[in-house]
Every structure is written in C-alpha cells, then in structure tokens.
Amino acid sequence: MSKKDTARGLLVSPIRNGTVIDHITAGEALNVLRILGITGSTTECLSIATNVESRRLGKKDIVKIENRELRKEEVDRIALLAPQARINIIRDYQVVEKKGVEIPRILKGVVRCPNPGCITNTNEPVESTFEVLDKGLHCLYCDWLIKDDIANHII
Amino acid sequence: MYHIISIRDFERKDLDYLLDRAEEFETGRYPPGLLEGKLVALLFFEPSTRTRMSFAAALARLGGQSISLDSVEASSIVKGETLADTIRVVSGYVDAIVLRHPREGAARLATEFASVPVINAGDGAGQHPSQTLLDLYTIRKSMPLDGINVGLLGDLRYGRTAHSLALALSLYGVTLHTIAPGGLEMPVNITLKLRERGVEVVEHASVEEVIRELDVLYVTRIQRERFPDTASYYNVASSYRITTQLLEGVRDNLMILHPLPRAGEIDPAVDRTPYARYFEQARNGVPVRMALLHEVMR
Ligand SMILES: Nc1ncnc2c1ncn2[C@@H]1O[C@H](COP(=O)(O)OP(=O)(O)OP(=O)(O)O)[C@@H](O)[C@H]1O
Ligand SMILES: [Mg+2]
Ligand SMILES: [Zn+2]
Numbered sequence: 001m002s003k004k005d006t007a008r009g010l011l012v013s014p015i016r017n018g019t020v021i022d023h024i025t026a027g028e029a030l031n032v033l034r035i036l037g038i039t040g041s042t043t044e045c046l047s048i049a050t051n052v053e054s055r056r057l058g059k060k061d062i063v064k065i066e067n068r069e070l071r072k073e074e075v076d077r078i079a080l081l082a083p084q085a086r087i088n089i090i091r092d093y094q095v096v097e098k099k100g101v102e103i104p105r106i107l108k109g110v111v112r113c114p115n116p117g118c119i120t121n122t123n124e125p126v127e128s129t130f131e132v133l134d135k136g137l138h139c140l141y142c143d144w145l146i147k148d149d150i151a152n153h154i155i
Numbered sequence: 156m157y158h159i160i161s162i163r164d165f166e167r168k169d170l171d172y173l174l175d176r177a178e179e180f181e182t183g184r185y186p187p188g189l190l191e192g193k194l195v196a197l198l199f200f201e202p203s204t205r206t207r208m209s210f211a212a213a214l215a216r217l218g219g220q221s222i223s224l225d226s227v228e229a230s231s232i233v234k235g236e237t238l239a240d241t242i243r244v245v246s247g248y249v250d251a252i253v254l255r256h257p258r259e260g261a262a263r264l265a266t267e268f269a270s271v272p273v274i275n276a277g278d279g280a281g282q283h284p285s286q287t288l289l290d291l292y293t294i295r296k297s298m299p300l301d302g303i304n305v306g307l308l309g310d311l312r313y314g315r316t317a318h319s320l321a322l323a324l325s326l327y328g329v330t331l332h333t334i335a336p337g338g339l340e341m342p343v344n345i346t347l348k349l350r351e352r353g354v355e356v357v358e359h360a361s362v363e364e365v366i367r368e369l370d371v372l373y374v375t376r377i378q379r380e381r382f383p384d385t386a387s388y389y390n391v392a393s394s395y396r397i398t399t400q401l402l403e404g405v406r407d408n409l410m411i412l413h414p415l416p417r418a419g420e421i422d423p424a425v426d427r428t429p430y431a432r433y434f435e436q437a438r439n440g441v442p443v444r445m446a447l448l449h450e451v452m453r
Binding site: 115117118119120122123124125126139140141142143144145 | 161163237238239256257258259260261263264267278279280281282344
C-alpha cells in the first residue's frame with residue numbers, strides 16, 4: 001500500500017489482487033457494475049464507495065473488485081458512463097498498472113436499441129451494434145440515434 | 156460482395172453511375188439475356204405489389220428468373236425460423252436475394268448471413284433505396300439535379316421515402332422546401348443532417364405559399380393512423396390536397412411525383428395535367444431495378 005493511502009486512510013479494506021476503478025462520475029458506480037455484468041449473484045468480492053470527496057471531481061465513486069483484472073473491452077464500456085474513470089490493477093497490494101478509459105468506436109452488445117422496430121430487438125442471432133459519434137450512439141442496423149440517457153439503454 | 160442496403164451508403168458518383176446504367180437499360184442499350192441463367196429470390200415478408208412486381212419485371216427483362224415466397228409461407232417462416240436462418244438457406248438456392256421485411260435493419264442483418272448479394276426492397280420504416288433511386292432517376296430525366304428547388308409535402312415525420320430522397324438530393328446542392336401538417340414535420344436530426352451537408356431547408360406553412368417556385372413537388376401519403384380521429388385526419392388531409400386550382404401559375408417544368416399508392420393527396424383531375432409524373436415515375440422502377448440487379452450479379 002502506498003504511503004499516501006496509509007496517511008489518508010482507505011475507506012475500505014485493501015485488496016491483495018484485483019482492480020480498483022477510481023474517479024467514476026459520482027453516482028455511476030452501480031451502473032458501472034451493471035455493465036461489467038457484476039450483479040448481486042456473482043461471486044466477486046467487491047467494495048463500492050459512492051460520493052466520496054475528490055480533489056479532481058468534487059465527488060466521485062470508487063469500485064474495488066478482488067481477484068479480477070478487467071479486460072480491455074470491459075474497461076471501454078465504462079467510458080460511456082464515466083469518461084474520467086481510471087483503472088488501477090492491484091497485485092500484491094500495489095498499484096502495478098493504471099489506465100484511463102477510452103470510448104470504443106463501435107459498441108457491440110453493450111446498448112439496447114430503443115427503436116422497438118429494430119431487427120436487433122428480435123430473436124435474431126445478432127448483437128446490437130452502435131457506432132459512437134459526437135452527437136450520440138448510432139444504431140448500425142436501423143439508424144436510430146441515442147442522444148442521452150445512455151446508461152438506461154445499457155444491456 | 157456488393158449489397159444494396161441504404162441510400163446513405165452511396166456517394167454522388169455511385170448514384171450517378173447507377174442512374175446512368177438505368178438510362179442504358181431504359182433506352183435498350185444492353186445486350187439481350189444479360190442475366191440469363193441467374194435466379195433471384197424475392198423474399199417479401201410484407202405485402203407489396205409494385206416493388207415486388209417491378210423487381211420481377213426487371214429481372215425477366217434481363218433474362219433472369221425469380222422464385223418467391225408468398226405471404227402465407229412468409230408468415231410461417233416468420234413464426235418458426237429466424238430471418239438469419241432463412242437467408243442462409245435461401246442463399247444456397249439463388250444468385251441474389253431481394254428482401255422486403257417489416258423490421259428496420261433487416262436488410263443489414265441479411266448481409267451478415269447471406270452468401271449472395273442482398274438488395275433491400277424496404278425494411279419497415281427504414282430504408283428503401285430502389286425507391287429513392289427511381290425518384291432521382293425520374294427527376295434527372297427531365298432536368299439536371301443540381302441546384303433545383305424541391306418541395307416535400309405530406310408526412311415528413313414518418314415518411315421514409317421523403318427522408319431518403321432528401322438525403323440523396325443533398326449530394327446535389329438542391330434547395331428543399333418542406334410542407335408538413337403540425338406534428339408531422341421532418342425530424343430535427345434529419346434537417347440538421349441536411350443543413351450540415353449544406354442544403355438550404357425552408358419550412359412552409361402551406362403549399363400555395365411555395366408551389367410557384369418549385370421544380371419538383373414530391374407528395375407523400377398522410378396516413379390516417381397518425382391522427383386521433385377521422386375528422387381531424389380529413390381536416391388536415393384536405394388542406395394538403397393538390398388540385399388543379401393550386402397549379403395556376405406554376406413553373407412550366409414543375410413535376411409532381413408521388414411514391415404511390417396515393418390516398419386522397421392528389422386530385423385525379425391533376426392526372427391530366429402535364430405536371431403529373433407519378434405514373435411515369437412508377438414505370439421507371441423497372442430500368443432502375445434492372446440496373447441494381449445487374450450491378451449486384453455482374
Ligand atoms: N491495495 C489496495 N487495495 C485497495 N485499494 C487500493 C489499493 N492500492 C491502491 N488503492 C486505491 O486505488 C486508487 C489508486 O491508487 P494510487 O495510490 O495510484 O492513488 P493516486 O495517486 O491518488 O491515484 P490517482 O491519481 O489515479 O487518483 C486509490 O483510490 C487507492 O485508494
Ligand atoms: Mg487519487
Ligand atoms: Zn436499431
């Protein structure tokens with residue numbers, strides 16, 4: 001554990017191995033877990049802190065997941081909700097890797113198309129596919145544009 | 156493999172090329188039997204007479220043959236089998252697939268499972284590129300597309316033909332005049348996109364106000380389902396009806412187009428004026444579809 005943390009004190013107990021997602025937009029921690037597919041029934045040992053004081057963001061959320069190192073595509077989904085999030089990989093109590101999140105150009109199977117007539121909302125064997133544009137998420141099947149409330153459409 | 160899915164996939168040079176090809180087919184400048192020995196599946200999961208018949212006619216004129224699915228078979232397939240499986244199976248029978256489906260994005264999906272080219276013949280409220288091409292073709296036969304004044308009248312909110320035509324015309328520096336009943340205006344994201352592409356879009360409260368400036372008036376159907384009751388539908392529909400009186404003082408070259416079928420939008424008396432070009436427009440579906448079929452199977 002770093003000296004600094006010891007000094008300020010960790011809100012939750014330290015983890016030996018795993019991932020800390022830090023600097024999550026305040027209030028989005030639960031959505032972050034949802035898009036990582038971590039629900040009440042999964043076996044991961046987690047701690048969540050919400051609305052923690054942060055010098056950079058005012059308030060932030062933090063999620064710590066033991067014994068799991070996030071994959072690249074999981075990390076990128078997080079960017080949709082929390083573009084400032086930082087991923088810290090912890091091994092043997094130390095931060096061994098720190099990375100930002102990056103919004104992918106194409107989102108496959110991440111967001112459900114709000115258009116009820118869209119072919120991706122049927123039993124067809126395809127995943128929803130959205131292209132990420134400045135003005136929103138664009139469904140590559142039906143051309144629908146999701147402009148806001150992205151979290152509500154995440155599968 | 157070359158598929159024809161959405162007018163958005165085309166650049167101006169692609170459109171021009173296809174329109175030139177259609178012209179060759181219309182004027183008979185092509186060798187006989189170009190698609191002889193080719194078999195095409197017409198998969199229509201939704202009723203359509205014109206589109207289906209004009210694809211069949213286009214194919215027959217090129218010496219090709221079609222097999223098709225009637226609506227009873229279509230509905231049993233819809234119930235039991237995914238479109239993906241149908242497409243995989245039918246791909247094994249034919250050289251190309253023409254697909255009409257009630258779901259938006261169905262044609263895009265089909266391209267992922269097809270081992271032969273797919274032509275989108277309309278997917279729900281989505282795309283119908285052969286209609287847009289024949290609209291462009293009809294206009295271009297009478298005048299160059301560049302810089303013309305086009306009026307779009309009717310249900311511009313849900314009317315997919317108007318949206319795709321507007322997007323295609325945006326490649327030609329036209330001015331668009333929109334005339335739509337309250338609540339059926341063109342969606343903001345489409346007007347934004349058009350303006351982004353440098354098109355001037357002018358909204359008008361009535362057709363009288365603008366008809367004398369137009370080179371093309373594109374009329375679309377106003378559907379009864381969009382209104383709370385029959386009375387308000389008739390009220391609106393009658394104020395958007397094209398009559399011979401309205402046509403006084405219009406430009407000589409004005410062409411009135413309509414994707415058909417029409418309900419009451421155009422008074423039958425207008426059919427006898429030189430401005431009525433919608434039947435010619437329907438006829439142009441054949442050379443345009445000949446060009447598309449030939450292009451994907453050449
Ligand atoms: N062993 C550990 N167990 C649990 N949490 C940890 C552990 N080590 C570090 N953290 C947490 O991971 C985050 C990143 O740790 P670090 O020591 O890099 O802090 P920092 O310098 O403030 O980083 P940043 O600039 O990203 O905010 C902090 O929220 C810290 O509390
Ligand atoms: Mg910190
Ligand atoms: Zn969609």
